[in-house]
Amino acid sequence: MKTYLDCIPCFFKQALFAARAAVDDEAIIKEVLDRVGMLVSKIPLESSPPETGKEVYKTVREVTGVDDPFKGLKEESIDKALALYPSLKEIVTKAKDPLETAVRLAIAGNVIDFGANPDFELEKDIQKVLHQERAINHYQAFKDKLASARRILYVGDNAGETVFDKILIEAMGRPVIFAARERPIINDATTEDAIRSGLGEVATVISSGSDAPGTVLEGCSDDFLDLFKGADLIISKGQGNYETLSTEKGPIFYLLKAKCPVIAKDLGVEVGHTVIKHGSSPI
């Protein structure tokens, strides 16, 4: 997905939120915004938003000197999600179609986001997503694909959401490779966060090599690219992965909640809608 003009004010909102998570000093935070201001003219609209996001968050790190401003928030999100795990498992177990319910929960977990949408309400949203009709619903195609898939790659998104991913992977009941980010960026899950969420028990956890808040294939490791090209089912979670992988035509399914107007517009849905979309299908 390209960068829309509306993404630019949002980069400043995100830089401000991240800088405030890192430091209290107003002068330092202002310097972050000054530096992000200098970046604007260098943003090519043809690139995806996470490619710029990578530079924005790098600026936050460099100016504040704080490498991982969201470390505490990430741990908190994982702990909260782990506390919910037993009740979520019960919802899946009791469901008529456990896989379908697990897909819903995996999408609900995508609400945990300190980038585009820091004002989320997790438990309220879980209930909503469990009962909401999906705006794009390629679940049947996903189920069919899963039945025959042998090489399954699951591209994770945020820390905490990872616990919900675990539930889906368990419901899938198949060997899965779970790819996390190479380094901390916003509240995206690293391999460490994935392991802390219990994903090591149900999947092979690897790094994609991406240090952007998404999966910029040019920045990924060769190992990941091999897995990506060889997979017969790819699950792409969340906005950042959609933004960077939306032009891929492989056996990829995007599971996400459209949390910002730009992505909603790109998908042809409304903000707040949930989606399971097959990459090679027209919308």
Added chain:
Amino acid sequence: MKTYLDCIPCFFKQALFAARAAVDDEAIIKEVLDRVGMLVSKIPLESSPPETGKEVYKTVREVTGVDDPFKGLKEESIDKALALYPSLKEIVTKAKDPLETAVRLAIAGNVIDFGANPDFELEKDIQKVLHQERAINHYQAFKDKLASARRILYVGDNAGETVFDKILIEAMGRPVIFAARERPIINDATTEDAIRSGLGEVATVISSGSDAPGTVLEGCSDDFLDLFKGADLIISKGQGNYETLSTEKGPIFYLLKAKCPVIAKDLGVEVGHTVIKHGSSPI
């Protein structure tokens, strides 16, 4: 009022909205944002937001070549408000305290705003403001001051809102000088807009000399400054005037709706709250 860090993302949002009102060409709009990006490091947080706003909108004009992107929207707002005028007059005439109701309507008119809050719903908001309790209510002090005031200066805000100002000035029943902006900026009322709204029939319409979306005293004309210093009652409408005049200690009353979190915080109220605040009173 100082510029808060949260104002910076908002400057980009406003620049984008204004540039889109001016032109369709994405490359030109991107150039506006690039240029606003270069401005960020030059924004002193000690200055008021309209001082930066002035530079932002100047950039929009320079890059797009469109001097008044909101001309059509302003005319539309005035026409809409003029169409409401008879029913608004009736509300005032039938009210127990016509002056108090006219104050409410003048504040309701402040919802017309293409800067901080372009998604307004005028008629819905009028009803709300008519019945809503004011978060800061120095109406009695205003009424007392009005009883003895001889030199009344009314500092206007947006085009369309001016029709609501006319209603308040009529209810005040006193000679009033109405000050509008020196040149078009956002949808702020110029003298031309004020006259078009019918204010010439009930007040002496002048320009403040300000070319910012507020009243930056350093940029105002000597004539306006004489009136400002000599007034025994000043009515300051809207956010932009509050942002630039909030440190004044004279006989000034701010009538506004807090439409953004930054101003709400500065006033100690919630977003959406309405206010009639005496300048020399603590909140």
